[in-house]
Amino acid sequence: MSVIQNTVDVSSYRDVENNTWKLSEREVLDSEFLGSCIGVAVYDSYSQTGALGHFETIGNEELGYMLEEFLEEAERKMGRSLEVLAGGTMSPNLDPLETDPGIEEGRETAEDVINQYFDSAMYDWHDGFERSRMAVHPEYGIFYQEKV
Numbered sequence: 001m002s003v004i005q006n007t008v009d010v011s012s013y014r015d016v017e018n019n020t021w022k023l024s025e026r027e028v029l030d031s032e033f034l035g036s037c038i039g040v041a042v043y044d045s046y047s048q049t050g051a052l053g054h055f056e057t058i059g060n061e062e063l064g065y066m067l068e069e070f071l072e073e074a075e076r077k078m079g080r081s082l083e084v085l086a087g088g089t090m091s092p093n094l095d096p097l098e099t100d101p102g103i104e105e106g107r108e109t110a111e112d113v114i115n116q117y118f119d120s121a122m123y124d125w126h127d128g129f130e131r132s133r134m135a136v137h138p139e140y141g142i143f144y145q146e147k148v
Helices: 003-007 063-078 099-119
Strands: 014-015 022-025 028-030 038-044 049-055 083-088 122-125 133-137 140-143
Touching: 003 014, 014 133, 022 028, 038 063, 038 099, 038 133, 049 063, 049 099, 049 133, 063 099, 083 099, 083 133, 083 140, 099 122
Parallel strands: 014 028, 083 122
Antiparallel strands: 022 049, 028 133, 038 049, 038 083, 133 140
């Protein structure tokens, strides 16, 4: 059982699917199995409001635009003094014959866009083959687990 499942009630999860994002004051937002995708979590401890986005990297030419839209909405509804974590993606260099530049480009795009909105964002890019998971809890904040 994962650290996320041990900490929060699984029945209260609100799943955030590929290329979508959600904001919530009361529900746990969960993005399970990030794989080659990027998860971006935003949390305001004062209002106990969270936002979570789950974005594909491979073949997603709209990634920068999607991230901007998500972060603008989060900033508009939550303000600017927020905790921000971006993570996920499997290593783009696991097999030199099958590297995908989309993953590395996605990481760079995410960092560039997020840095335009937040000065103190944190990044935790997963360099293994396992999928990762990200959740935002209204009371406890951001959870990130690399091996799901």
